[in-house]
């Protein structure tokens with residue numbers, strides 16, 4: 001027993017001495033530190049807790065959608081752009097520069113999906129839906145007749161998007177903006193067409209399948225009526241396309 005203690009103490013002393021010698025040598029010889037550069041693209045922080053959109057979007061769906069799918073796009077883009085000029089660009093610039101280029105499809109898809117998802121999480125809030133702020137409501141009334149008509153158009157677009165994609169409320173024009181509802185497929189995003197995105201609904205199956213299975217219409221109706229963040233749309237009205 002005593003031997004064992006003695007051996008351990010000896011080993012510890014030897015380990016400390018060895019480590020100290022190595023550190024001294026490294027300092028003396030000016031060896032490089034083993035630091036890694038930070039990845040340029042990071043997973044955004046959610047503006048609410050993972051249970052805060054329940055029951056429309058459960059914590060389980062949030063965990064997979066944000067923690068696996070959204071994070072996956074970020075990880076992929078960091079790998080795809082490492083050591084390239086894209087690593088120093090903004091997401092928006094990458095999307096614009098790679099749009100329609102057959103040799104940059106993977107970079108485009110992952111960058112656009114990060115941008116779209118960042119926008120998507122902000123497009124919702126706990127206890128959303130309801131009445132838009134007056135300045136936005138005025139524009140909605142002139143573009144769609146009334147808020148109910150816009151909601152119906154968003155639900156129809158989101159439900160009718162064939163396959164994976166997105167349903168957007170966008171603004172076109174720079175002075176007296178007109179609002180429109182559009183759909184995009186896969187990773188496509190409105191700003192490559194010069195439109196200003198105001199709100200978005202994700203209709204990839206990963207956005208709703210765990211909670212709603214094939215009932216996409218029920219999911220998007222609940223998002224429109226209970227989660228849409230009208231204040232975010234108003235903020236985006238003043239942003240450039």
Ligand SMILES: [Fe+2]
Nearest residue numbers: 202204206207
């Ligand atoms: Fe998604």
